[in-house]
Amino acid sequence: MELALSLGDAPKGFPILDKAPRMANKEPGFCISLGQSLAEKVSEHDSVQDETRASSDPPLQLDLLPFTPIPRPHPPSYLRIPWLSDSLGSQRFSPDGGAKAFDVNRVPAAGAEEADDGTPPSLSPNSVSSFHVDFYMRSGNAGSKSKRELDDDGERTNSRASDDDENGSTRKKLRLSKEQSAFLEESFKEHSTLNPKQKLVLAKQLNLRPRQVEVWFQNRRARTKLKQTEVDCEHLKRCCETLTDENKRLQKELQELRALKTSQPFYMQLPATTLTMCPSCERVATNSSSSTSAVTIPNNASQAAASPLMSLTNPRTVTPFDYDHNVQPHRTPSS
């Protein structure tokens, strides 16, 4: 089976084209040709493409087929994303329907049908800002398709959901084609939300119902949100681990200091209320004249805050004699 798709008659760039090589890793038969870029529009999303698509560059052919090229028996169809350009543009599906038009959820003959709401976008055939993509699905690629995508003729037979609506029975599970998904994905990169016009045009271009496009964007936003939630969760997890480690460390230090305190009751001779510290010089004095105990003060206020007993082990040690520069010792709040 061959699937030919060409997007745009006046070549212009589009991010999807730059993603194509990556897609090609999974899609053996994938051929894209592209021309003038919309680098100005899309550079914020993909800076790499600017290097490959200068505005004056001739159309670039990306042949992603890993095997020998296959002939192109049918003229390409044309698609473009309207909000990437300044006017509603051309959309010309293969007129003869020979190369299977892009989608898939409808037979080509149904591609000209109006949208569900009965207001199909009127597309001008002569846009100058469109892009041009040729998709060639090799028969080998069809082998990678799920069996439900293929009918007896090897062609995709996903029916429109409207068929189900008409039946009013079960809703058919339909899978969007890789091309549709890629196209929607690129559209999503441009706009995570759609206005009605964009939705209609995109639906028309992808041969989908507007509701399908809308639902796809809703689900896509949900996936993005879920992913972000997972990232946030991971970040919080790491923060929690860090804090847990810090807490353990401080608890251990506290234990050590308590042990030190018990083994050296000498420090207990100084009631806490007798210690004062000069905020300017950080020197500690005692207003107990009989005491000549040496005390230490923290060099780091945060350390002291984190570990109240740390001051007992801080190397900077002073005696009451040091605090002797005509400054009245400050009273502690408790005194």
Added chain:
DNA sequence: CACGTCAAAGGGACGG
């Protein structure tokens, strides 16, 4: 067969 993925449906919230 269990599980994951994803399109789609349904309902509530919200803004114009």
Added chain:
DNA sequence: CCGTCCCTTTGACGTG
């Protein structure tokens, strides 16, 4: 009131 969004659920399908 209508259209859209988000959230939840459903169901079809693919995969290990």
